[in-house]
Amino acid sequence: MQAVFSEAAERNKHPILEKLHPLLVTCKKVLEIGSGTGQHAVYFAAALPHLQWQPTELPETLPLLSSQCGRYPLDNLATPIALDIDTAKWPVTRADAVFTANTLHIIHWPQVCRLFTQVGKLLPEYGICCTYGPFNIDGRYTSESNAQFDSWLKKRDPESGIRDIANLQQHAKICGLSLQENYAMPANNRLLVWSKCALIE
Ligand SMILES: C[S@@+](CC[C@H](N)C(=O)[O-])C[C@H]1O[C@@H](n2cnc3c(N)ncnc32)[C@H](O)[C@@H]1O
Numbered sequence: 465m466q467a468v469f470s471e472a473a474e475r476n477k478h479p480i481l482e483k484l485h486p487l488l489v490t491c492k493k494v495l496e497i498g499s500g501t502g503q504h505a506v507y508f509a510a511a512l513p514h515l516q517w518q519p520t521e522l523p524e525t526l527p528l529l530s531s532q533c534g535r536y537p538l539d540n541l542a543t544p545i546a547l548d549i550d551t552a553k554w555p556v557t558r559a560d561a562v563f564t565a566n567t568l569h570i571i572h573w574p575q576v577c578r579l580f581t582q583v584g585k586l587l588p589e590y591g592i593c594c595t596y597g598p599f600n601i602d603g604r605y606t607s608e609s610n611a612q613f614d615s616w617l618k619k620r621d622p623e624s625g626i627r628d629i630a631n632l633q634q635h636a637k638i639c640g641l642s643l644q645e646n647y648a649m650p651a652n653n654r655l656l657v658w659s660k661c662a663l664i665e
Pocket of ligand 1: 470473497498499500501521522525547548549550564565566567570571575
């Protein structure tokens with residue numbers, strides 16, 4: 465059964481917002497992928513009234529997200545919509561920024577690639593994509609707890625797992641995205657900010 469409340473999202477939403485705030489000053493529309501319980505969507509939309517926040521989820525988990533977001537009527541919180549990374553045609557074709565938390569280690573590598581490919585298409589030049597969660601650096605875990613988490617993930621689904629930043633960079637480059645910021649966050653997580661811009665070799 466899908467959880468209606470995430471303790472982790474409650475803990476990390478403020479540290480994430482502190483980083484997102486200056487990055488999204490001129491942004492008008494943010495597309496969130498895999499919004500889960502909607503806690504990030506509600507919190508960020510309330511704190512960033514100058515922009516529209518579009519939460520999305522898989523069709524099967526959309527009802528829960530919709531009912532959670534429906535409890536917080538905010539003018540700039542769009543009605544959640546279905547978005548499956550696997551579909552060829554995404555329901556959103558333009559956004560100034562993309563946000564996704566704790567998804568890249570859940571979805572399979574081809575889906576990670578698809579996500580970057582689609583994001584590369586829908587962002588304008590200098591648009592950003594913020595990916596939050598645990599990441600490896602140079603093939604290494606950044607903590608023992610992340611190593612244990614990865615082994616738990618792989619037992620559950622062998623194709624899931626913590627992604628290496630270098631591997632992400634390699635695919636992101638093909639999609640016209642480069643790593644602009646790599647913030648260390650509480651609990652051995654990171655916020656990676658990808659920017660769509662001319663790549664400097
Ligand atoms: C670990 S949860 C993270 C939820 C939320 N972003 C958070 O940080 O609390 C991973 C989310 O990815 C979503 N997800 C999994 N596969 C997906 C796919 N193919 N397309 C879109 N979302 C997907 C799941 O439904 C789930 O809500």
